[in-house]
Amino acid sequence: MSDAVKPMRVVVLISGSGSNLQALIDGVVSGDLPIEIAAVISNRPDVMGLTRASNAGIPTLVLDHKNYPTREAFDVELMQTIDAYTPGLVVLAGFMRILTPAFTEHYLGRMLNIHPSLLPKFQGLHTHQRAIEAGESHHGVSVHFVTAELDGGPVAIQARVPVLTSDDATLLAKRVQRQEHIIYPLAVKWFAEGKLKMTQGKAELDGELLAECGYQIDAPDA
Template identity: 80%
Template sequence: MPTSSRPPLRVVVLISGSGSNLQALIDGANSGELPIEIAAVISNRPDVFGLTRAKDAGIVTQVLDHKGFASRETFDAALMQTIDHYQPDLVVLAGFMRILTPEFTRHYLGRMLNIHPSLLPKFQGLHTHQRALDAGESHHGVTVHFVTAELDGGPAAIQARVPVLPGDDATQLAKRVQRQEHIIYPLAIKWFAQGHLVMHEGKALLNGELLPASGYQIEANEP
């Protein structure tokens, strides 16, 4: 089937904060560059700016506050039910600050993507920019990967590398990385929507070819 005749990919986006990557997806969908329909935006925190971005774009929003649940398992079960109501083809984690249960990740295996601000497998977890500076790295960056039960450990789809410049602090480095986030996340989702990017037997494939462990590489040399 030609790419142009594919229906838009139904996407549910999960957020916990300002939603800058969500905005990149909204902009791509509105321009026609990104062949997706954002069916809903779900936040585990009320009153975050990402919800405002979604509402301004006319997208359905829901808040499912994790503080109202007795355990991670009960929250994830309710979140699965909420997501599945929208019947998404893809679940996109865009700054969703929750560690997910194995049952949740199994349920969406191969159809859930995350973006992480480091060149995985380096600097899994939090505070990646300061950790990269403290380690004396010459390059830092961002990874889009499929989500598995291993935290920040699923197969990588794409990475963008940026230079660490003399005098950088964590804020400056974060801004440089974030510019690349807004490029490569829509690109990875576009590949998925077009059927080019898939997860098969625990590996990421692009156009039927096995990607390297670090995913497709983009070198961003901008200051």
């Protein structure tokens, strides 16, 4: 009998409730995700995401950014902490920090982020309200490779959600979040299986370069 393929080691960075972390944990438990979450690191103490990780038996660490004199000093310490776990992939799951170019370059092509908009639209914060105010017919969520440009790396996958006339930012956010919990584990699975890569500044799936919007799906339940 041949040895089973070793699951890819993944480090997850969080700042809050960790709902996308929970989606990844659930994927590991179900056997659908061929990864091992080696550690969960938060830049904020006492957040729900740390509890989720502890409940799943995953090592947790807190690196409070307030304890560092500069952004660069924090990122250097974070980089050393991550690398001690030798991950094949770093996953940002609600990690609310702007990362330095040195940090993003170190993990180029092996760090994913999820952003609640159809990138390149609505980079930054308050995306749901901005989509409503702009009169968008569709909104959604993107998983992308992380580069030095904030929310600007090549998109791997998007889920599109219709904007309803009855929507406010809270209602729209809930529908978008349901799709987050579907497409983030899927992107991580593709990466762990070697199907998803970043090639010459573009996302590649199964050997084919993806369009700017990545692999796009329309949410069936929105």
